[in-house]
Amino acid sequence: MKTDFIPIDYDYFDFQNRNYIKITGRNSQGKRVFLIDTCPIYLWAILKPNLSSQKIKKLIEKISRIKVKTRERTSKVEKVEIHDKNFLDKPVKTLKIFVTNYKDLPEIASSLGLEEIEKRRGYDLGFITHYIIEKKLDPLNWYEIEGEEISNSDDYGGIGKAVEADICIMLDKHKKVQEKKFTPKTLAFDIETESGAFQIGSGEILMISLVSDNFKKVITWKGNENKKDYRYVEYVKDEAELIEKFIEYTKKISPDFIVGYYSDGFDMPYIKARAQKNKIKFDINLDGSQPIFSRGISTTAKTKGISHIDLLRFIRTAYAQYMQSETLSLDDVASEFLGENKKEFEFKHSSKINSEEWDKYFEYNLHDSVLVFKLFEKFWPDLLTFSLTIKEPPSELSRAGLSKFVEGYILHNLEKYNEIPERRPKHEELGKRRQEGPVEGAFVLEPKPGLYEKIAMFDFTSMHTSIIISMNISKSTLLEKKEKNSNTIKTKLGEFSFTKKQGFIPALLNEIFLYRKKAKAEYKKNPNIFTKARSNAFKVLSASVHGYIAFFGARYYSKEASSSILGYVRKFNQDTIKNIEKEGYEVVYGDTDSIAFIMGNKTETEIKDFLKRLNSKLPGIMELELEDFYKRGIWVTTRGGTTGAKKKYALLDKKGNLKIRGFETVRRDWCTLARNLQNRIITLILEDGNEKRALEYLKTVIKKAKAHEISKEELIIKTQLKKPLSEYKATTPHVIVAKKMKEAKMPISPGTIISYFVCEAKEKKALVRDRVKLPGEKGQYDAEYYLNHQILPAVENIFQVFKINISEIIEGKRQTSLGDF
């Protein structure tokens, strides 16, 4: 049997004490292909240097006799080979020790604590990763595969019969073929549960919506009394049948991906809980088994064959950093990327919903799935590219953090360098690393507060990554002491030198760097929300390489490397500032990898030429680029101080677009009154080049605020609850509000955005937290608070640039000179 094949989802099973991989995918006819395969299982033993061949021979004999007995099976060493490999860029003599079962590798490794063996490695990758590395059957690549058809066979426990696939193959041969077009079949889903049922499984599932290509369905057992199907609504008799129908449709549609939003944390565990309650099976997996729920920081619902993706988790890692939305709610995310919102629906207990409202509810439910479906469609190219680059399956990657992205990429590409994988740090090591404390980070230049005209901004392209590549920095390229031809950098931890002989990590990162460049070029050529999101996703990936090296959980963690990278970051930025100043420019500001300076009487062409000259002196792939030219910009002082505030500025580009960083305008924990006011004031000042109109505008707002004419909506302050209430040491306003919410039986958990406004107090000196009210509560807002604690701080230092004292205006002290207060 022969077919072409694209692997999508990976899983494994044991049969007669051997490990088998099972891969679900498609062929180019769209048939579902299910593939079973095995691979050699082994680990590496790195030998002490200069062992005699006699000694090695004896050692091999000894190792060959090793057997490990566990409750389930006896695993034994099957074969031992000698190999010349590299470990951390150094040549080593190793034994490749083959055993019967992957799960026993750690046991075997611990029985190898022998004198002749220096290190044991390669037993902690996980079977799927091990398999992909070993057999090079990479996710989402196209292959020509050959093997025995086992669809109707009882072999391997009859798995071929059990699984619902068009073709089942026991793999014999495979070879990579040219890339073909692949559009995954997707099913988006969303459930609605009894209102007030915040605990997983505590109330009934009222309906479930399903959306796929040309398929829209809401399955329900509620609403309309005669329970007749109409439009997309399909009635079932009860909750149990609803779940069964859901499974039935899923199998019928047979998608590659079943996609939800927060479905790891809600929909999937909820369905599971309700299935249990109804004493039915939630057997949605292709092989008839149930999803596996893993606990941990967040629950994960892994399905088999039909790959479950919780889109929220992928968005959180890959896009959240650069998103405009202030929450990652489906409504906000859809609004940002699709320009569409959720439908409105007022939740109430199902017994109180009338038939017209049920219709709205169904529509609401369906629309959620529509949004999820569309979002997945848009983000699929990115998940695909990440999966192709990192060589981990999409179900894995969509839930992974950034360290996993980087580490996965390294592990899957070690073979090019004949490298043996480093192990995951053990518990002790983790503790030690975390105790060490942070290393000195980047340099931020203190700005001189003021309004500036004609500003140019340069920044380094993927600075940390290009430093790692150009200066060849990594755990394995670190020299014990300075050598003649090495890259040396002084840091607070000491002076570190790195060999110029390229290490495997810097070599590997080059590719990530190129992806970043490509995505950025794509965005510049075709700027839209998605090319932007993609460019940023690769920016995140590229930027996280340094974070990975400094991450205590990393296999290739290196404090020396991290501190050296940051040393170079400071050096390159500071050197460039000096060079720009030497050229006669006034540098206004710089943060980590960027520098802003006044163009003065120089033209854009002159500055671009200057940039070229600066670049010609930079080593390796280091590159300084023009971020943009700006018409005007403003930098302010810190609050109550005279020094320039870092990480806070606003720029107006030549097209009239504002770029605001750090100001309250961009902070979600300030009320919209203050944010909008500040935004308006910055806009007016930057557009006009003076403060006149801005000041007039401010006065009108102050007047309105004093007269209690501001709508409550604009006064709501939103703060995120970051941990369980019980863990808070300080009693802050948002904690008080959260407690109120809890008493009112409103759902709160870490991550909930707490909304409140500040009211007038009976006592004069009441603390803020004693005056907070929920948005729904009645009460007059405290004008004094909003004037002095929201409006004033938001605009004070902006007007200070023009030597105007806003607090006097607010207090009304200089009425005569400043107008009608």
Next chain:
DNA sequence: GAAGTGGATATACC
């Protein structure tokens, strides 16, 4: 009792 200081907390920048 005002003023200053420092811890806890949240959020942003790169």
Next chain:
DNA sequence: ACTGGTATATCCACTTC
């Protein structure tokens, strides 16, 4: 615990004069 460090700013508890 799940990439890093740098920075601003609030609110509150506490100390100091």
